[in-house]
């Protein structure tokens with residue numbers, strides 16, 4: 501099986517409760533959403549950039565699409581890796597490809613959690629689920645309520661168990677409604693190990709610090725809640 505891939509590299513996880521662990525990353529292309537704050541180009545490139553030696557900024561250009569044996573081998577080439585981050589774009593669009601991957605380390609899925617039928621295909625294969633809830637109201641042809649229902653179904657499918665850690669990340673902007681946040685956290689609290697409030701990285705879109713701290717304080721009544729910004733942006737690694 502073959503899919504287009506934009507990047508394969510080795511870095512440290514910059515977001516969420518496992519920030520700092522060494523990971524191999526594979527970035528799939530394409531997305532079913534179009535978040536206004538998105539920091540990633542989701543278009544299909546002609547070549548996949550492969551950084552053979554971590555941190556060098558020296559990339560091989562591999563013609564797309566790549567086959568699953570090749571991607572698995574490139575990911576397995578990195579040393580001392582805690583887990584393999586499946587990101588994008590939206591990696592659940594490539595659930596069939598992920599189901600065929602043969603890698604030596606646990607899979608860590610980074611997802612917008614809006615594709616529950618795709619999630620079912622890989623639920624027994626992923627060990628970590630970093631699941632976003634998208635609190636934006638720009639959903640083409642779908643209202644906010646049905647978007648949230650699909651999101652909750654996806655969290656039920658990939659929920660936290662003894663074999664799979666699932667946590668939730670919420671990107672917070674100055675337009676985020678505290679009521680929306682409380683509502684979604686109440687709906688998924690039984691499915692996740694913790695909630696991470698991730699302030700949007702663009703300063704002009706970011707909430708005030710007192711707003712973040714109040715949000716955390718309110719959520720702490722129901723669930724373990726952390727505030728963790730994108731740390732890889734601070735020191736400039738991939």
Ligand SMILES: C[S@@+](CC[C@H](N)C(=O)[O-])C[C@H]1O[C@@H](n2cnc3c(N)ncnc32)[C@H](O)[C@@H]1O
Pocket residue numbers: 531537538539540587588589590591610611612613631632669671698699700701702730
């Ligand atoms: C690029 S997305 C790819 C995975 C998946 N499509 C998703 O949105 O979860 C990876 C992570 O980066 C976060 N992210 C994207 N742009 C961001 C920004 N400007 N500030 C903070 N987090 C951002 C997303 O919310 C998501 O948690």
Ligand SMILES: Nc1nc2[nH]cc(C(=O)O)c2c(=O)[nH]1
Pocket residue numbers: 511512513514515540587588610732737738
């Ligand atoms: N270092 C690093 N950590 C990350 N955590 C989530 C990322 C992503 O783009 O999904 C990401 C990324 O692109 N780089």
Ligand code: SF4
Pocket residue numbers: 531532533534535538539540542588589590612
């Ligand atoms: S779901 Fe993820 S990749 Fe897609 S637009 Fe939103 S942040 Fe970007």
Ligand SMILES: [Mg+2]
Pocket residue numbers: 539540
């Ligand atoms: Mg990123």
